[in-house]
Amino acid sequence: MDRIRIRGGKPLEGEIRISGAKNAALPLMVACLLTDEPLKLLNIPHLADITQLASLLAQLGVEINMSGETGHEAEAGRVLTLTARQIASTTAPYEIVRKMRASFLVSGPLLARCGRAEVSLPGGCAIGDRPVDLHLKALEALGARVTLNDGYVIAEAPYGLKGARIDFPMASVGATENALMAASLAQGETLISNAACEPEIGDLGRCLIAMGARIEGLGTPTIRVSGQDKLRGATHRVLPDRIEAGTYALAPVIAGGRIKLMGAQMSTIASLAPILRALDVDLSEEEDGVTVSGNGDKRGEVDVTTEPYPGFPTDLQAQLMALLCTVQGTSQITETIFENRFMHVPELGRMGARISVNGQVATIEGVKSLTGAPVMATDLRASVSLVLAGLAAEGETIVHRIYHLDRGFERIEEKLGKCGADIVRLKD
Ligand code: EPZ
Secondary structure: OOEEEEEOOOOEEEEEEOOEOHHHHHHHHHHHHHOOOOEEEEEEOOOHHHHHHHHHHHHOOOEEEEEOOOOOHHHHOEEEEEEOOOOOOOEEOHHHHOOOHHHHHHHHHHHHHHOEEEEEOOOOEOOEOOOOHHHHHHHHHOOOEEEEEOOEEEEEOOOOOEOOEEEOOOOOHHHHHHHHHHHHOOEOEEEEEOOOOOHHHHHHHHHHHHOOOEEEOOOOOEEEEEOOOOOOOEEEEOOEOHHHHHHHHHHHHHHOEEEEEEOOOHHHHOOOHHHHHHOOOEEEEEOOEEEEEEOOOOEOOOEEEEOOOOOEOHHHHHHHHHHHOOOEOEEEEEOOOOOOOOOHHHHHHOOOOEEEEEOOEEEEEOOOOOEOOEEEOOOHHHHHHHHHHHHHOEOEEEEEOOHHHHOOOOOHHHHHHOOOOEEEEEOO
């Protein structure tokens, strides 16, 4: 299995192009099932999860054309054209869904388009058991008959879906996306309350509207959908990845130096900006990006709780923790979204970090410097926190199991290497 080697202590200087958002691209790709016309998506990131989902959609009968794959165009992201002229199958098999939970999003669109969906339960993953009960609640509210059989969800609506009230007891990104797509082809009005408000949901909604859907209230907890008989093809550009941008914003803070995040706006890193300012980090916004400048000596005490948008995102929790390990002072992070998202703590401990965990609360005592060590990636965002720590650590860090990393960070060693980091991929 590939590993990444980082020799830390080098300040960073340069530009990093922020790719299209993984967590917007995935539901946008699934939206192609809602129409028999071509859906053209621009600025698609080069990620394992994207390839994985494309192979599932191909199995369902979607014609996929990918371009802009290599060379300078790679900077601009891939162009993906997906055409679900006919649906060849309404079954999403366990082999694929278990590896990537976002595959479960095909259930709503398949049900809306074909009146049937048979999708494997995703099962848990490293960060939590991650049920899909809210997805099923939404589909049942829209009139589907949902049964469970041999680990598969079977949803049926032979006479089509009907608009309804969907009251979510808690905000769920995926369940909101599933409901939004299914309701777009239901007969009549749907009112979704307590909808999640993440920007990726807004991006999906804007694409659905371009496809002919009638949606109001995007970006708010109350979304109204007037179902249409048919949706058409469209062209849509994926928004910049706020988690990638936040991650790379932390790189010059932990390692020192200055990085310009090309394609990001201050709004892209809105949740992080106040924390960085509290640590005397200099942020400046230009037309084509945001520049972050950090210096070696970092002092401060930070108390952050992860929350649904617009709160601090759980997907940046591990990365912020890596930074706080090197900030003089005592900081605290409380994780409220997932029940097991501190697996990076023992790995950071191997690098000399001083972190104690009590339930969902991690207390971090900043240390003068971290030391490089062999460490193991456990999940997507934990793996990049180890890379950040390696940039600051004295000596050599080897991150094992970086297949986790490749799921969500496009060409990370190229992007950081171009800014002066000593980082190489070691192929077995
Ligand atoms: C999305 O996952 C993201 N993934 C996650 O990013 C992100 O961490 C998460 O939203 C929260 O922001 C994609 O967009 C592909 P949720 P999702 O439904 O939709 C519970 C990454 O690193 N829940 O908002 O699965 C759930 O267990 C990934 O890129 C139910 O109880 O998240 C969790 O505790 C990791 N029942 C909470 O809600 C349900 O039916 C939030 O989950 C659904 C969710």
